Amino acid sequence: MQGTSEILERAIEQLAKLPGTGRKSARRIALHLLKQSEESVMQLADALVDLKQSITRCSHCGVISDGDPCSICSNPKRQNGQLCVVEESQDVYLIEKTNEFRGMYHVLGGVISPLDNIGPDDIRVKELMRRVNDEEYPVDEVILALNPDSEGEATSYYINKLLKPYDEIKVTRIAYGIPMGTELEFIDEATLSRAFASRNAF
Structure with a gap:
């Protein structure tokens, strides 16, 4: 795109692929990152690389974890x-x-x-x-x-x-x-029905 940075546009394009992030939000994030120190941006980049390379799934329960087994499955208590x-x-x-x-x-x-x-x-x-x-x-x-x-x-x-x-x-x-804190008039029928079906002794 003429009049702007191709590197910036590429960053915006990648950020816009994140869930719940449109091009406007992606542009704001990219411009925000440009204002940050190189160290803080590198920390973010390192965290994302670690997220992809080091995170695993527990072979017992299937939860996303730093190790296998996860801290829950390995807890004897x-x-x-x-x-x-x-x-x-x-x-x-x-x-x-x-x-x-x-x-x-x-x-x-x-x-x-x-x-x-x-x-x-x-x-x-x-x-x-x-x-x-x-x-x-x-x-x-x-x-x-x-x-x-x-x-x-x-x-x-x-x-x-x-x-x-x-x-x-x-x-x-x-x-x-x-x-x-929710009033009954704002509750949908399915939720209200399940609330009655799941009622406990008072």
Whole structure:
């Protein structure tokens, strides 16, 4: 483009590929980086290279981690009998922030979505069943913590069906209810219905 820097435009083009980043935001980020010291920009570049080259997935649970096994799977204080099934690594971090769960995790790496040609073989269902059948670390409870959308529901139903023959394993799911501070008139019917279905004793 005449009248501007080709190097700047190339940087903008790459930044615009990031999720939720349009060309305007990409240009602002690129211009912001130009104002920073060379040291801070190099620190960012090094962090991105490390992110790609050094990050791995835990061979046990599938979470994104610095090492294998991850810090959760290698923690002897975690309860092996409880296995929480989530869609992605970010779900593990969200649950860990609550300090409510002290068991282990299993990251599926996606959900069943026929419209996107994603079936059970395309996510980590076989690995889940291997863990369920591991006699060294017996599983007492599988907690399904998938998103309450159609794909998450279908995946939960499929996993629950696979686990039906295991009488010794309790299959549960996290309750989905009404967020604190939200008025009922702003709650959609599905959320309100699930809140009633998941109600607990007061």
